[in-house]
Structures are given as structure tokens and as C-alpha cells.
Amino acid sequence: MGEADYIVKGFRASAVAAGIKKDKGLDLALILSDNSATVAGAFTTNTVKAAPVLLSSERVTKGRARAILCNSGNANACTGERGIRDARSTGNFVADQVGIASEEVLLASTGVIGQPLDTGIIKTAVPGLVQGLSPEGIPLAARAIMTTDSFPKISVFEGSAGDKPYRILGIAKGAGMIMPNMATMLAFILSDIKIEAGFLQQALLSSIETSFNRISVDGDMSTNDTVLVMANGQAGNMSISDFEHAEFEKGLHSVMDELARMIVRDGEGATKVVDIVVRGAATPGDALRAARIVANSSLVKTAFYGCDPNWGRIMAALGRAGIGMKEELVDILVDDVLIVERGLGKGVEAEKKAASRMKQDKFTVTIELGQGGFKERITTCDLTHDYITINADYRS
Secondary structure (H helix, E strand, O other), rough: OHHHOOOOOOOEEEEEEOOOOOEEEEEEEEEEEEEEEEEEEEEEOOOOHHHHHHHHHHHHHOOOOEEEEEEEOOOOOOOOOHHHHHHHHHHHEEEEOOOOOOEEEEEEEEEEEOOOHHHHHHHHHHHHHOOOOOOOOOEHHHHHHHHOOOOOOEEEEEEEOOOEEEEEEEEEEOOEEEEOOOOOEEEEEEEEOOOOOHHHHHHHHHHHOHHHHHEOOOEOOOOOOOEEEOOOOOOOOOOOOOHHHEEEEEHHHHHHHHHHHHHHHHHOOOOOOEEEEEOOOOOOOHHHHHHHHHHHHHHHHHHHEEEOOOHHHHHHHHHOOOOEEEEEEEEEEEEEEEEEEEOEEOOOOHHHHHHHOOOOOOEEEEEEOOOEEEEEEEEOOOHHHHHHHHOOOOOO
16 A cells, blocks of 8 residues: 555654664554544553553543554553653643643553663654644554554545545554453544534444454563554544444454454464354353453463464463363364364374374364354464564563
């Protein structure tokens, strides 16, 4: 896609290397709407919440915002009252520089937990950040919010409302500490549609449930998970019909689902994306719990890495999931290859075929429980040597 494909009317963005990251790369991003925008947000449900999460979750309740300031390299989490002061101070400085109210600035941070934020280097960098604001700056912002990510994550949807074309563009970061219960690491979604705050919040939460809440890289939940959506109305539509509401929500989900899958594909050290599909569960909760337990099993994930259809590990995970199941009713498939039927293995040839499927960079494991009519899906990745290397060296 060209630069024009990443422009949303009335939004400008920029990024600079402020010196927060140890590798001296881009680490500070600013997104600004030219006018007051409708805003919605969702945040980590971890009881340990970073300072920017506490501030932004309070500010989005007003339903309007103008800017998002995000730094990488430092999470500003577990930093006490100083962390709150630092987050507020940097937000206030940005507000003064661009001429908006402090409450219109939303904040996000990602990086190392427990280290105070150096507000001095951020404030030194802000004038250049403001000067660099451009409609073409969103891809740079997508790079600046990265930590252990290996590539920037951007997704675009185009629709129309009241015969006016609009765009939904999302950027995200995340590669580790990914098993959210409300959002994901960081995702910022921009649209030029005119839409009411109540519907935007409802559409966000609905879309999160079937996108970011259906992925797992390592089973850990961040202190900083944040998803923000801003819609500034510059597309020019005056109102939205029920059909157009539905289309917008579909587009929002499309963007968030693509970003979520990018996060799994970029899982720290990952080489494969695997959909864990559970069918035939007695309840929706059983289906989701079973899928999560299998998706987060370290033994299962290392078997994925080794292209080993070790279905015994899957059965063991199901057995500790606390769900309604009978071993003698369980079927397991890798893509279309049946390796377990009614609780018993199908033999060496079936496993050889399954192993061949597992050499692909994307495949599906389907588990049929035979207990009812409910189905769920979690998208996960394999667990490799590189995951340990990346996380062992993260702070050094």
C-alpha cells in the first residue's frame, strides 16, 4: 500500500527518537486530530495498572479527545505517585505545545516495568514531535510504538455512510505478554466517520471480544494494555443508518482482527500461527476455556514448533481444563487430518500426515468434544528457543 492509503482525514501523526529505548530507535509518537473527536477505549483488567492506563481510562469517559501520546521503551508501570505525575506532566506539555486542553490528551506507554519515566528527554523531544506532524506520519507512529515487535502492524478498512466515504485505520504493537482480557498491548484506531460516543464504545467492546480477546502468545497479561478509537467526523456524513452502523462495526472488527492476527504472527520467536477451534462444547464457557487451556499449554506450543502431532498433550490439557468432557468422545484434527477419533489415536500414518500440515506457517487444530453445540476459537503461536532468548535479554 502507498502512503495515501494510510491517511485518515483530519488526523496527523509523527514520531521521533527521544532516547527512551536502549537501541536509540523511534520511541515517541503523537497522533493529533484537527478537531475534537469522539473517543472510546478499553484497557487491561490486570489489577496492576500503569499510570497512563489510569489517566486515559478516566479521560475517555468524557467521550471526546484530540491527541494520543505514546512512548515505547518504558511502561511507566509500578512507579507509584511519581508515575501518575510524570504521565500527567508529559500530557500537559503536549497539550500546551499543540494548543488543546490537557484532558484531551490520551496517554499510553509500553516497555520495561518498574523504571521511572524520564520526562526531561520526552519534553525535549516534544517540539520536534509537534513540528513533524503530518497526514503521512501514521506509519512512523506505528514503528515508534514497537518494543520486541519485528514489524509494524497497520490495517485499513474503507466504507461509506450517507454516501460519504470514510476510512478506519488501526495500528498496534504487541509480540509478548499477550493474553488480554479486554484489550491487547497497544492499539490505536482512527476514523473520519461521524459517530456517537456511546455506539463507538459499544462497537469497540464487541469487536474486542472476538478479536484481541481471542489471541494468546504466552498467557501473560500486560499492565499497559490499551485500545483507543477516535472518530473525528471529517468524512462529512451527517448521520448513520442502522445498516451503516452495522457496516462500521463490521469494518472495525475487520481492522482489529487483522491486527490481532499480526500480533500472534509476530509473537516473540514464533514461527507458526495456530487456530485452536473447540466444537461440540456443553456451554460457551467450556468451549472458550478449553481453547484457552490448549492454546496456552507450553507443552502443546513446543510440539507445534517441532511439528509433532503429540495429541496426548492436547488431551492432557483438556483434562485439566475443568470442563464437561468425556475422553471417549473426543476427536482431534490437524487441518483436515483426523489424528484422534473417539479418544483413541488413528495411528502412525495419520500422524505423519498431520506433521506435514504442521510444517506450514499457519494451520488449525480442531477439537470435537461431543458434549453440545457450542464453539470457540483462540489464535496462538508456537513456543521456540527465541522466545526465551528475547525475554532473557529484554532489559540488558
